[in-house]
Amino acid sequence: MASTVRVRVAPSPTGAPHIGTLRVALFNYLFARHTPGGIFVLRIDDTDEARSKPEHVEEIKESLRWLGLEWDEGPDAGGPYAPYVQSQRMARYKEVADRLLAEGKAFPCWCSAEELEAKRQAAARQKLAPRYDGNCLNLTDAQRAAYQAEGRRAALRFRLPDGPPIVLDDLIRGHIEFPRDMLDHFIIVRSDGKPVYNFVSAIDEVDHHISHVIRGDDHLSNTPKQMLIAQALGFVVPHYAHLPMILGMDKARLSKRHGAQGVLDLRDEGFLKETVLNFLVLLGWSYNDKDEIFTKADLIEKFSLERVGKAPAVFDEAKLLWMNGQYLRKAPVAEVDADLTRRLEAAYGEAARRDAAYTGRVIALLRDGLKTLDEIVDQAGFFFADPMAWDDDAKAKLAGWPRGKEILEAVIALIEKADLFTPEALEITFRAGAEAMSLKFKDFVHPTRFATTGRTSGPSLFHLLEVLGRDRCLARLRAAPAFPSPA
Ligand code: GLU
Numbered sequence: 001m002a003s004t005v006r007v008r009v010a011p012s013p014t015g016a017p018h019i020g021t022l023r024v025a026l027f028n029y030l031f032a033r034h035t036p037g038g039i040f041v042l043r044i045d046d047t048d049e050a051r052s053k054p055e056h057v058e059e060i061k062e063s064l065r066w067l068g069l070e071w072d073e074g075p076d077a078g079g080p081y082a083p084y085v086q087s088q089r090m091a092r093y094k095e096v097a098d099r100l101l102a103e104g105k106a107f108p109c110w111c112s113a114e115e116l117e118a119k120r121q122a123a124a125r126q127k128l129a130p131r132y133d134g135n136c137l138n139l140t141d142a143q144r145a146a147y148q149a150e151g152r153r154a155a156l157r158f159r160l161p162d163g164p165p166i167v168l169d170d171l172i173r174g175h176i177e178f179p180r181d182m183l184d185h186f187i188i189v190r191s192d193g194k195p196v197y198n199f200v201s202a203i204d205e206v207d208h209h210i211s212h213v214i215r216g217d218d219h220l221s222n223t224p225k226q227m228l229i230a231q232a233l234g235f236v237v238p239h240y241a242h243l244p245m246i247l248g249m250d251k252a253r254l255s256k257r258h259g260a261q262g263v264l265d266l267r268d269e270g271f272l273k274e275t276v277l278n279f280l281v282l283l284g285w286s287y288n289d290k291d292e293i294f295t296k297a298d299l300i301e302k303f304s305l306e307r308v309g310k311a312p313a314v315f316d317e318a319k320l321l322w323m324n325g326q327y328l329r330k331a332p333v334a335e336v337d338a339d340l341t342r343r344l345e346a347a348y349g350e351a352a353r354r355d356a357a358y359t360g361r362v363i364a365l366l367r368d369g370l371k372t373l374d375e376i377v378d379q380a381g382f383f384f385a386d387p388m389a390w391d392d393d394a395k396a397k398l399a400g401w402p403r404g405k406e407i408l409e410a411v412i413a414l415i416e417k418a419d420l421f422t423p424e425a426l427e428i429t430f431r432a433g434a435e436a437m438s439l440k441f442k443d444f445v446h447p448t449r450f451a452t453t454g455r456t457s458g459p460s461l462f463h464l465l466e467v468l469g470r471d472r473c474l475a476r477l478r479a480a481p482a483f484p485s486p487a
Contacts, residue, residue: 006211007032008041009064009071010201013056014048016262017063019315020216020246020254023280027243028214029069030281030303041208042074044085047200052087063263067273068296073208081208086200089207093195096203096233097156097188105232106188108154109136110147132157132184156189158199158229166224171241171305173217178224186225198222202229210238214305217242241305244284247312254315261315270343270373272331275324283313293326321371328370337363340376347377348384358383361467365459382453383468388476390454398450398480403439407447410437412477421470423462430462451480 009025011017032038042064046052057075064071073079083089100106109132120130136157139147147154165177188199205213205226213223220242230237248258255261266276278294285308287294294302328336340363344352352359362383366376382388398404414433418425434444449461452473458464465473 004209004211005032005035005038006041006209007038007214008043008205008208008210010043010045010204010215011060012045012048012051013053013060014051015056016264017056017060018261019263019280019283020261021060022063022067022069022263022276023246023283024215024243025064025069026067026277026280027285027303027308030299031212031214031305032072033300034303039072040069041079041084041210042071042077043204043208044075044087045197045201046085046087047195047197049087049194059264063267066264066267067277084208086204089200089204090195092207093189093200093203097195097199100158100188100232101156103232104159106156106158107137107185108144109157109185109187110139110144110152110154111135112152131181132186134185137185153191153193155187155191157185158188158225158232160185160228161232166227168223168227168240170220171212171239172244172308173220173242173310176220183224183228188229198225199229202226202235203233205238206230206233206235212239212241214241215243217245241308243308244310245312246283247314249314249316251314258315268374270339270370270375271320271324272327272373274331275320275327278327279320279323283315284308293323325371328373329368333367336367336373339373340367343374343377344380344384348380351384351386358467358469365463365467369459379458382455382458383464386472386475387479388454391456394450394454394456397456398447401447401450402443403437404447407437407439407444408451408477408480411444411448411451412474415465415470415473415477418470421466423460423466426462426465448477452476 007028009021009028011021011025029040032040042061044057044060046057061075071077073081074084097106101108115135116132119133123130136154137159160180160183163180165179168176168178170176186198187196189195201222202225204210223240223242227237246254248254263276267273274295277296277299278292281294281299281303282292285303287302287307337360341352341359344359344362362380363376366379370376370379401407410433411430414429415426418429430444430448431441434441445461446456448465449458450456452465452468468476
């Protein structure tokens with residue numbers, strides 16, 4: 001058993017799963033899959049009853065499945081050490097708490113929240129660290145009875161043994177010593193009977209035979225407590241590997257402030273799972289100085305904890321977009337097109353459904369410039385909306401364009417007469433038309449774009465005119481010269 005690699009991701013279902021959780025999941029998954037016989041466990045840390053929600057458990061499972069991080073043991077999958085959901089293991093935690101109490105390794109504490117708070121404030125006034133003062137450590141039977149008689153309910157505290165610093169040889173962070181005075185006789189079961197995270201987590205690692213705990217370094221301060229609990233129970237302490245924190249571009253710890261960090265939001269915005277997986281692994285791991293694009297199979301082959309750095313990783317949104325563009329270009333066209341069609345139909349309904357060939361041409365035109373799949377909805381708007389929604393910028397530019405009305409009238413005449421409605425033929429016609437009026441080519445091109453799309457930028461003009469088709473182009477150009485006079 002001891003040599004088997006068994007790792008876990010243990011999300012708390014208190015919100016939609018975010019980038020940080022999925023990064024931890026990915027590193028654990030890769031570590032397990034890289035190691036012959038390695039097992040990847042999904043544990044649900046739902047001891048926070050008030051904030052844990054079943055829908056978030058579903059979102060966690062959905063995001064893991066979306067990224068292809070299938071778990072070997074856990075909810076739905078089952079496994080030899082089931083259950084893997086903390087709220088289903090309360091009897092086990094109670095049994096362990098009773099054992100620690102019976103062995104004198106834990107003790108009841110009757111101090112009320114108010115009393116503890118008053119002591120914390122007093123310590124703060126004296127600029128001392130807020131530590132439990134040991135009030136209930138050595139109570140006499142009479143004192144205990146008195147507390148009980150007051151109707152107080154006891155919390156259970158871990159009796160912190162004296163000793164040398166607690167030593168952690170972290171597989172990423174290296175040798176760390178935690179002096180005992182950083183800790184105190186910490187609570188393991190609250191006075192309402194609820195066990196705390198550090199306590200239940202330490203028990204779970206052992207009961208689930210976890211060999212390596214790979215998680216974010218925000219948990220580093222929990223580790224000595226979990227190690228002490230495991231040791232007090234005579235358990236083998238797992239290896240630990242704390243991943244570097246993830247910062248936003250502003251160098252602050254990544255948080256909701258940094259926009260949509262929900263993993264399912266990324267999917268809905270049109271990031272491919274291949275991109276997200278590749279991007280996530282680079283938040284802490286690197287293979288060498290040059291390679292950045294890795295498939296899941298590459299990662300399984302190449303992943304190791306030795307190549308995980310200590311320095312904080314930076315979540316670079318521009319890089320995420322760039323990478324998604326790369327993957328979109330490589331993805332099977334039929335799959336990408338099917339997804340884009342779904343998005344256009346959802347956004348534009350009948351207008352996108354009416355003529356599959358037209359929608360297909362719109363997609364073919366825009367596909368290669370996309371960085372996310374959902375960008376298509378914004379970029380394709382003018383193909384499906386009649387009348388178009390005008391950008392203020394396009395409106396102002398067209399209204400102020402020198403000889404704008406005259407130019408559009410000339411363009412209308414050219415388009416009416418054009419024999420061939422192809423990008424190449426249109427370009428030749430436009431160049432000749434501009435020359436005939438002693439204008440620059442761009443003086444012809446820009447007003448035509450504003451009038452036919454209501455925008456100042458977009459895909460190549462002659463290609464988009466071709467897709468719009470002669471009739472739509474003419475109708476828009478004819479409507480445009482009067483613009484914006486009614487206002
Ligand atoms: N439930 C904890 C969290 O969501 C993780 C626990 C752990 O990995 O030890 O952050």
